[in-house]
Amino acid sequence: MATDPLTGGLAPTNEAATPPSADFEVALESLNQWQLAWRRFKRHRMALVGTVTFGFMIVLAIVGPIIWPYNPLGVRSDLPGSQGFSPAQMFPFGSDGAGRSVWVLVANGARLSILIGLSTMFISVTIGTVVGVIAGYFGGRLDGFLMRLVDLFLSIPFLFVVLVAARFFGGGELLPLIIIFGVLFWPGLARLVRALFLTLREQEFVLAARAVGVGDMRIAFRHILPNAMGPIVVTATLTVAQAILTEAFVSYLNFGLKAQDISWGNALADAQSRMSVGNWWWPFFPGIFIALTVIAINFMGDGLRDALDPRSRE
Amino acid sequence: MTVSAVAPSPQSTVSDSGYLLEVRDLRTYFKVMDGIVKAVDGVSFAIKPGETLGVVGESGCGKSVTALSIMRLHDTPPTWIPTTKITDMPPDVTAAMGDAGPSQILFRGRDMLTLSNEEVRHLRGNDIAMIFQEPMSSLNPVFTIGDQISEAVVLHKKLSRKAAMERAIESLSAVGINNPERRVKQYPHEMSGGMRQRVMIAMALSCDPQLIIADEPTTALDVTIQAQILELIRKVQDDTGAALMLITHDLGVVAETVQNVVVMYAGRVVESGTVDEVLLSPKHPYTEGLLTSMPSRGMRGQRLNVIKGTVPNPFNMPKGCNFTPRCPYAFGPCREYDPRIEDANPPDVACWLWTPAPGSPVPPRTRTQRPERQPS
Numbered sequence A: 001m002a003t004d005p006l007t008g009g010l011a012p013t014n015e016a017a018t019p020p021s022a023d024f025e026v027a028l029e030s031l032n033q034w035q036l037a038w039r040r041f042k043r044h045r046m047a048l049v050g051t052v053t054f055g056f057m058i059v060l061a062i063v064g065p066i067i068w069p070y071n072p073l074g075v076r077s078d079l080p081g082s083q084g085f086s087p088a089q090m091f092p093f094g095s096d097g098a099g100r101s102v103w104v105l106v107a108n109g110a111r112l113s114i115l116i117g118l119s120t121m122f123i124s125v126t127i128g129t130v131v132g133v134i135a136g137y138f139g140g141r142l143d144g145f146l147m148r149l150v151d152l153f154l155s156i157p158f159l160f161v162v163l164v165a166a167r168f169f170g171g172g173e174l175l176p177l178i179i180i181f182g183v184l185f186w187p188g189l190a191r192l193v194r195a196l197f198l199t200l201r202e203q204e205f206v207l208a209a210r211a212v213g214v215g216d217m218r219i220a221f222r223h224i225l226p227n228a229m230g231p232i233v234v235t236a237t238l239t240v241a242q243a244i245l246t247e248a249f250v251s252y253l254n255f256g257l258k259a260q261d262i263s264w265g266n267a268l269a270d271a272q273s274r275m276s277v278g279n280w281w282w283p284f285f286p287g288i289f290i291a292l293t294v295i296a297i298n299f300m301g302d303g304l305r306d307a308l309d310p311r312s313r314e
Numbered sequence B: 001m002t003v004s005a006v007a008p009s010p011q012s013t014v015s016d017s018g019y020l021l022e023v024r025d026l027r028t029y030f031k032v033m034d035g036i037v038k039a040v041d042g043v044s045f046a047i048k049p050g051e052t053l054g055v056v057g058e059s060g061c062g063k064s065v066t067a068l069s070i071m072r073l074h075d076t077p078p079t080w081i082p083t084t085k086i087t088d089m090p091p092d093v094t095a096a097m098g099d100a101g102p103s104q105i106l107f108r109g110r111d112m113l114t115l116s117n118e119e120v121r122h123l124r125g126n127d128i129a130m131i132f133q134e135p136m137s138s139l140n141p142v143f144t145i146g147d148q149i150s151e152a153v154v155l156h157k158k159l160s161r162k163a164a165m166e167r168a169i170e171s172l173s174a175v176g177i178n179n180p181e182r183r184v185k186q187y188p189h190e191m192s193g194g195m196r197q198r199v200m201i202a203m204a205l206s207c208d209p210q211l212i213i214a215d216e217p218t219t220a221l222d223v224t225i226q227a228q229i230l231e232l233i234r235k236v237q238d239d240t241g242a243a244l245m246l247i248t249h250d251l252g253v254v255a256e257t258v259q260n261v262v263v264m265y266a267g268r269v270v271e272s273g274t275v276d277e278v279l280l281s282p283k284h285p286y287t288e289g290l291l292t293s294m295p296s297r298g299m300r301g302q303r304l305n306v307i308k309g310t311v312p313n314p315f316n317m318p319k320g321c322n323f324t325p326r327c328p329y330a331f332g333p334c335r336e337y338d339p340r341i342e343d344a345n346p347p348d349v350a351c352w353l354w355t356p357a358p359g360s361p362v363p364p365r366t367r368t369q370r371p372e373r374q375p376s
Helices: A019-027 A033-042 A045-067 A102-138 A140-155 A158-170 A174-200 A204-211 A216-252 A264-273 A281-308 B008-016 B063-070 B091-097 B117-123 B145-157 B161-174 B193-205 B223-240 B251-257 B275-280 B285-292
Strands: B021-032 B035-047 B052-056 B104-107 B128-131 B211-215 B243-248 B260-265 B268-274
Touching: A033 A045, A033 A281, A045 A102, A045 A281, A102 A140, A102 A174, A102 A216, A102 A264, A102 A281, A140 A174, A158 A174, A158 A216, A174 A216, A204 A216, A204 B128, A216 A264, A216 A281, A264 A281, B021 B063, B021 B091, B035 B052, B035 B063, B035 B091, B035 B260, B052 B063, B052 B251, B063 B104, B063 B211, B063 B243, B128 B193, B145 B161, B145 B193, B161 B193, B193 B223, B211 B223, B223 B243, B223 B251, B243 B251, B251 B275, B260 B275, B260 B285, B268 B275, B268 B285
Parallel strands: B035 B268, B052 B243, B052 B260, B128 B211, B211 B243
Antiparallel strands: B021 B035, B021 B104, B260 B268
């Protein structure tokens, strides 16, 4: 009877399998789920473009304020009127009515906007995951309570709460704004994680882990959670985009960061309040950076969704 | 570890009596929307150290539920097993239990059902290991084989990760996997079904359990691999001296592997005995039906005998013996009285053909005589 180590066949006592098995040894490389996902992600061209763009934004957020520091006093005084310099007159993006370079505003704004996006994501993903895991794995009354809490969060008008909370607790500061966003963004993810856990906890491997004597917390967070990582990562990515947008929007309405803080949203708000015909570059450049970042993140999320979906085996 | 939860005297005599596992009057009921399902309804059996017990029956007769109950892997609610500890059983479940006493699952004399969750966790994987039916889905897809085997070892034997990995490699080579040093770094999706079942067996072995519960370990495998896996299970059982509870619906597997057999039907044990007694001279009509519905050599061209009908609806169990609607020999008392193996005489078959029924003091069958089949 022929032996082939790859078919899970016979005991190793059989020495017959020699040259072909040696070839197989070379051909076999062990890829874990992340390596497989990266393979598929690389094939998704738009996702790669998105990743590069978002990477550029992050680099800009880190080094931009260092290379082009914002100095409210160091502005050009030879203003050609209240419109400021056009991009043709002042490289690269022109200036606003006070003579501040729009590029410097954009480069400095990247830091706060992206910081808000990422921090919000961390807070909301942490809360949402923990709540979803507990509700989905343990079920019962705790699940009922947590899901009613989620319903409560999702049933109150989001905009209204953001604006009121930002006005009452924000005070134009960064940290309260991040916390408000984080606390408001988690319920959707909690629902998603719970739903994933409801199916995953019925899987055989969970029963097998319990039969080996693994405790509940370890099963929930170490055994099941890694299986749910795909959708969580996708949601986390999209949350960054959503938080950046919301910040821009809240700051635009002057409910967000105080005017001295430079974020993309504040730059927009500033432009809008002193908008006149012709000075399109004031709002255009901060706006296009917001749009680019959000689109880039959404492409990334798309690519991740395809790459991490276990059903889309190549 | 404290043993305060265990009532001292009866249990210790049981472990002195030489049984590793003794299941007494196990009742596992599910409370579902439509009512109560008596998945296991008064099952008793025992296994001695090193012994092999086969549990046989059709799908849905409570074999797997029995195994999961032994491991305490059911959630309460919706699953209810009467014990001295449970006080909050819903009234409809209590009513369905009737006047039955508490169930007991004595492992080394201690009642699994009254141990704390913590104590049960120490036994699971360490002293009692389980091999599941579906090797394809019983391994976690995101961890390597080595991680999964060594987890139990780290958990129970308090070894370092490195030592545990050594042990994982050892147990992989014990189950006949080539090149275990490389295999431990692989993921389940890189292995075939037969190999994964070997990995499951290696996992079960890794902590030297005293009892291995194998729940249809060969059902999901193709026939050539089945024989190898059975051979392997037999071999590791010989090597380690563990007791084996083998759940299967395949009588061929039973004949080859086990010493004693328990035949289950609709949540009850209907017949028990040594493998020779049960397979060569079956007493219960159900066992007989199972045996005659196996194709065998010399039957070419003949119609295969089948057991008519299906396992009864759990919400609508027939009056009297559960097997009556499908039984070719059913007569008077079968439709009136429920035969229990505890009250049976001879003690190893729950059937009014053998036990004197109320109102029919002379059973139709004795050990020397069997009646004609009634025309159907």
